[in-house]
Amino acid sequence: MALALLGGCSHGHAKKVRPETLAPARLATIGINAYLWQASLDTIAFMPIASVDSNGGVIVTDWYVSPATPSERIKVTITILDTVLRADAVRVSANRQQLGAAGWVEVPVRAGTVQKLEETILGHARDLRQAAITG
Secondary structure (H helix, E strand, C coil): CHHHHHCCCCCCCCCCCCHHHCCHHHHHHCCCCHHHHHHHHHHCCCCCEEEEECCCCEEEECCEECCCCCCEEEEEEEEECCCCCCHHHEEEEEEEEEEECCEEEEECCCCCHHHHHHHHHHHHHHHHHHHHHHC
16 A cells, blocks of 8 residues: 555645756765656655755655545655666655544654665656756
């Protein structure tokens, strides 16, 4: 169900950057990989953003409740670790809660959720880079 939460429509809150603005020279100016940064914002655009730190490469969402599962919510932290576009340059962590009689209770994140998010971000970042190169 968490994958369904995260697979929601990606309309939303993140500012879009045109691929041509993601030139290689810009990669070093923000201290992180710009393609991974934009791909991360695009991937979680349907979630409310609690904080962003482009210098440190950290995006933290606020709790997101899917209309399909109103008794479940998820919060995501994405960290960009490098200026190079590679698989180990992005780390995702997630927290999941379910609504019980006593309020929101921490429950395990469903298997594969974090990995799926990382794969989605990486795939989109590669697409952004390719679009900038062939643009």
